[in-house]
Amino acid sequence: MTPEEVLPDALLERIRGRAAGYDRDNAFFHEDLEELVGAGYLKIFVPADDGGLGFGLEAVAQCQRRLATAAPATALAVNMHLVWTGVAHVLKARGDSSLDFILKEAADGAIFAFGNSEAGNDSVLFDSRTTAAPLPDGGYSFTGTKIFTSLSPAWTRLGIFGKDPDAREGEGELVHGFITRDTPGYRIVDDWDTLGMRASQSNTTVLDGAVVPPERIFRKIPVGPSRDPLIFAIFACFETLLSAVYTGVGERALAVGVETVKRRTSFKNNGRSYAQDPDIRWKVAEAAMAMDALYPQLSSVAADVDALADHGAQWFPKLVGLKVNATETARKVVDLAIRVSGGSSYFRGSELERLYRDVLAGMFHPSDDESAHNTVANAWLGPLEG
Structure with missing residues (x-):
């Protein structure tokens, strides 16, 4: 199955239609969760023999990216269940059955x-x-x-x-x-x-x-840094699926920005579309190029986890680098989308206004900017001398 088959357009539009209300009321996404459970989405990592979809990390990341284009907060919360089922999947693929019970309980409807x-x-x-x-x-x-x-x-x-x-x-x-x-x-x-x-x-x-x-x-x-496979599995699933959500946020912001630019017209240019304005076009192109660089990074890192690739000491730099790039790129793209969309995006209740607030959460998830840069620097330069 493809992400489009797992999350068909009709389901996605219903979820998108509820997102603003949940945000306004500061309410949990009960209806979204009910529909996602009914669609088998929470069993996406569960093996097919046990009633799941048997997806790997790359496929799940693409599904989460798609879900986040409709409702970032729903996708972010569902991520936590998928992190645990993903950890069990990643360990199982490496011969560690210690968390197989998670997949079995998820198959029976447990929410982690x-x-x-x-x-x-x-x-x-x-x-x-x-x-x-x-x-x-x-x-x-x-x-x-x-x-x-x-x-x-x-x-x-x-x-x-x-x-x-x-x-x-x-x-x-x-x-x-x-x-x-x-x-x-x-x-x-x-x-x-x-x-x-x-x-x-x-x-x-x-x-x-x-x-x-x-x-x-x-x-x-x-206590302290550990080579236990559990630590790798948690980091791999948490950072990759988190990155998928923020990639989806950036993707949606770009799409909304493009739609808005095409609708906007310039009074001083006799009603000409802002899509013909060179400065606006530059900003849209900047956002699109940023997203085009992010998509393959997300796919590559997730695919390497699935393929049991051995990156040695570079694994953690790759994971935290993906997270920082995804959250920062999404923030940049949302900002550019707002800049080209005009003052209407500043009003409470507009989708871009909500995406602007949602995307800011990316800086608070681990690994934060400072920790990530320290991880990458240590991998390339060695630890700081005492």
């Missing part, structure tokens, strides 16, 4: 969310401010605060991690597991009132002794 981000934790996956206290039966009790928990109103499985500071002879250990909606010891704070990506409802989640039983603990990793 990502509960890893923490305020002030610039170590991201390499350390945690959440405490994971070991229990006698092999489970863990988690206490801490997770931010940007997309899909807060709908998830049935939340992936979390925390640090057991006393493990490994006091050097600490990072413990990963899943809680369910029925797990006691957590609460969702209704605090998502943001500039953009409002429909994602990425509320704060407070863990207060939330217990993960031993069978739901799936990784224990030393």
